[in-house]
Amino acid sequence: MTKRPDGGSIEAVVHDVGRPVPEGELAVSHEPAFAPADEAARADEAARAAELAARRSGVQVRLLDALAELEQVYELFDRIWQPDASNPPVTVEHLRAMTHAGNYAAGAFLDGELVGACVGFFASPPGHALHSHVAGVAAAARGRHVGFALKVHQRSWALERGLRDVTWTFDPLIRRNAYFNLAKLRARPQEYLVDFYGDMDDAINEGQGSDRLLVRWALGDPAVVAACSSGGGSGPDEPAGAVAALTESASGRPVAAPAAAWERAPSCLVRTPTDIEALRRADPVLARQWRLAMRDVLGGMLGSGAQVVGFTGSGAYVVERTDG
Template identity: 35%
Template sequence: MSEIVVRPLETMAEYTAAEEIQHITWNMPDLEIIPAHALHAMQHSGAALLGAFDGERLVGFTFGILGTVDVPGRIDPVAAARLKMYSVIAGVLPEYQHQNVGYRLKFAQRDFAQRIGVRLITWTYDPLESRNGRFNIGKLGAVCHRYLRHFHGDMSGLNAGLQTDRFEVEWWVTSQRVAARAAQKWRPLRLESLLAGGALLVNEATFDNGLPLPPPNYVSRPSNLMLVEIPTDFQAIKRADLALAQRWRQHTRDIFEGMFDSGFLVTDFVSHEDPNGRPRSYYLLAHQDS
């Protein structure tokens, strides 16, 4: 692998290569991908279409469009007062994952947004996908206080029969929090330190045949810092036991909707290995008034 270069896509061959990355990375059928001609047209009209190149080969890309923040009851005479970027999709070929390619693409998207005067980028992802949680919340410094039920409607494949709930995250690109991540000054938090400091674990999982089970109930008493456990490998649960995946969806939906309604904000992500050597994953939430 030569040095990866991040730059805008420029040719129809590169737009077509972005189609293939959608197929490979997300296993998307033809009807669901964003076609090359649409990517080109939207980039021409100001969208952020950035690629990671190994030599001349496109190995990953990120695509963002301009939008506006919905503020009910508020009318702004100038649309720029509510301007944001919506990050539609990002993907990296499997053989280039875990090599900071996605990280570089997102921070190139941040640079693009700053150059045009946009402070906020939003996107959605499945909150039960721990790898994405660690990347979006932990490594990038996004935050979340909005839960979207069944956002994409019914889907096929491993998602068939499972509600497509999503976190809508906010990435405030000019914040000190994000600047620290850009400088790679973020250090993963330790579960033991958080618990010793008074953080409250809401929903400790148990295990059966190697699969994590959500508890029948969860802790609801208030604390300024709350930890919510999610499966470390939700894809494995979907393959092994759809009913269990549905239980995790409903369980965490109830928790996050209730906590967001009570003023909590997802602020970080915690990875942990328990005494039995099992990987565990948690979101850290803080009350916005604390």
């Protein structure tokens, strides 16, 4: 049984434990490489956005490398995920090696106390991308937009080093995380990963499978630039005429339309459960039904070439298909 923790609500977890993306698996940017002047201008813009986001959140976000600080990161993640003691999200030794090798580790401090942290490492293609391995925020700091401040700081760090993309994974059933990643940050899903970690043994994920969405954050995309400089983007309205491919019944059950109704539709809505985390505690069997329904519908759509173009404030993925 895999015992690696991940997932959770946006107040507690920004995104989950991830992994490097093999070259060729991820659709990377096809825009021309940044010219030196453009690269410097992007880095300056990103640094200003990061400073503003931290100020709005009332935190100080800075890089971490001292051993005592890395121990605090370990303790913070342990409180968030409550993992099996034999397999924490990261170990202090892992953090030490990563930061010594020049990878990304940053913390958010509120009145001198570490309340959030984010860790990432360089990924393929070389010199192009950062994979954001894990990011989390303490429950005590919820509602302050600390997760947003951390991600905008990460973007600034990546652009300063000439990178163009950041990738990470998250649980597609968790509505808050989907909205944060797709609407507020304007990242875009690239792939639906079925049972990515296998069975998991932690307070959040045990017995629920580990399907994940792999997302790409194109750091120079105008929508990303606007979102980071303005405190975050917002979700689109539900498109008129979109096919309701997956809905939630009055009793909270997933209701999937027949595949024939959505497999060639130009626009679809795939709704998430209202609160999958609470449902997992109250009714694990029903929560598992949601996992399988989302896998069949959203996984099937992405696997056949459709694209997620947004996530609504009402809790639905907006999926479009352009191949007719």
